[in-house]
Amino acid sequence: MIEPEISSITPEPADKKKIWKIWWVAIVLALVTAAEFFVALQFPETWKDFKIFLFIGMTFVKAGYIVMEFMHLGHEQKSLMWTILIPCAFVVWLLGALFIQADAIYQAIYG
Amino acid sequence: MANSVSLNTTNKDLWAGGAEPYKASYGKLMMWFFLISDAFTFSAFLIAYGVIRFRHPGYEGTLSDFSFSQNYWPVPEKVFEAFPFFHGVELPLVFVGLMTFILILSSVTMVLAVEAGHRMDRQGVEKWMVWTIFGGLTFLGCQAWEWSHFIHGTDAGARLLDGSIMYGANLELNQYGPPDFAAFFFFITGFHGFHVFSGVALNFLIFYQATVGILERRGHYEMVEKVGLYWHFVDLVWVFVFTFFYLV
Numbered sequence: 099m100i101e102p103e104i105s106s107i108t109p110e111p112a113d114k115k116k117i118w119k120i121w122w123v124a125i126v127l128a129l130v131t132a133a134e135f136f137v138a139l140q141f142p143e144t145w146k147d148f149k150i151f152l153f154i155g156m157t158f159v160k161a162g163y164i165v166m167e168f169m170h171l172g173h174e175q176k177s178l179m180w181t182i183l184i185p186c187a188f189v190v191w192l193l194g195a196l197f198i199q200a201d202a203i204y205q206a207i208y209g
Numbered sequence: 210m211a212n213s214v215s216l217n218t219t220n221k222d223l224w225a226g227g228a229e230p231y232k233a234s235y236g237k238l239m240m241w242f243f244l245i246s247d248a249f250t251f252s253a254f255l256i257a258y259g260v261i262r263f264r265h266p267g268y269e270g271t272l273s274d275f276s277f278s279q280n281y282w283p284v285p286e287k288v289f290e291a292f293p294f295f296h297g298v299e300l301p302l303v304f305v306g307l308m309t310f311i312l313i314l315s316s317v318t319m320v321l322a323v324e325a326g327h328r329m330d331r332q333g334v335e336k337w338m339v340w341t342i343f344g345g346l347t348f349l350g351c352q353a354w355e356w357s358h359f360i361h362g363t364d365a366g367a368r369l370l371d372g373s374i375m376y377g378a379n380l381e382l383n384q385y386g387p388p389d390f391a392a393f394f395f396f397i398t399g400f401h402g403f404h405v406f407s408g409v410a411l412n413f414l415i416f417y418q419a420t421v422g423i424l425e426r427r428g429h430y431e432m433v434e435k436v437g438l439y440w441h442f443v444d445l446v447w448v449f450v451f452t453f454f455y456l457v
Contacts, residue, residue: 107425110329121317127313135302138286143271157448157449164441175233178231178232178233178238182245186248189252189256192252192253193256193259
């Protein structure tokens with residue numbers, strides 16, 4: 099049997115403000131998710147495009163909090179932050195290119 | 210200025226890892242670069258989903274008249290409306306919503322574990338890692354139920370193009386809509402679920418290393434931070450999957 103090792107290190111006391119900030123971000127994430135539900139189930143069906151616009155906006159709010167606070171990227175050096183964020187612009191390009199393609203296929207079949 | 214190099218730094222330090230680009234350690238930087246590549250993989254999956262959905266006709270009528278058909282893409286909230294122990298009750302998106310909350314909460318406990326690690330608080334790291342692992346396992350359990358329900362289908366099933374009735378889904382055909390719909394469900398949520406699974410495995414490894422004192426003897430808890438980055442990323446991906454697969 100392995101003897102339980104007794105730690106000789108005394109941990110530093112927790113910074114209350116830091117802990118509160120973590121829970122505050124958690125509350126924001128939960129509230130935005132709840133708002134997404136409200137939009138999905140309570141807004142009229144005919145507002146389809148507006149709903150999609152709201153969903154994408156709220157997704158980016160959540161993504162921003164997760165990346166900047168939980169993953170700490172907002173508190174790293176600015177050069178590191180941009181090294182991570184700028185390459186993601188290529189995704190937007192792929193999105194645009196492939197949706198033009200998809201529309202062309204749709205027009206060829208159903209148009 | 211070119212000649213303001215610190216005299217304490219020898220060339221050997223600079224080239225043997227003594228200098229930290231972006232003031233981030235090698236391990237953290239490599240984790241970030243891996244996460245970018247992983248983000249591209251998931252983006253490709255989700256964009257492919259959008260493209261295939263866009264090239265199929267959408268459902269035109271009102272939601273209350275909706276029925277499954279092979280001729281148009283299904284409305285997600287009509288597909289995912291089941292909840293364990295509430296058979297036959299329509300609860301659109303409630304179960305995936307619960308899964309979202311579980312994953313966000315396990316992300317929060319992970320941040321608390323990282324914070325405890327910064328203070329060299331071994332018991333804190335152990336406690337919050339247990340909660341994080343618990344959250345991850347719960348999410349995987351929910352996903353197993355979700356898959357099982359999706360594969361077995363509804364009581365009524367739906368008619369395929371050849372006139373036969375199909376219940377549930379496989380990789381070739383499904384009752385919900387065009388074959389690609391189920392294929393994308395399996396690939397996107399499956400790929401994400403596998404990330405959650407490997408995240409739980411890594412979390413357990415870190416929990417073990419903290420418990421037996423390996424990390425304390427090392428003098429820092431940076432491994433918790435690195436694995437934490439991966440775990441938050443898994444949560445981040447789910448935020449996007451939730452929007453683009455279940456809501457839009």
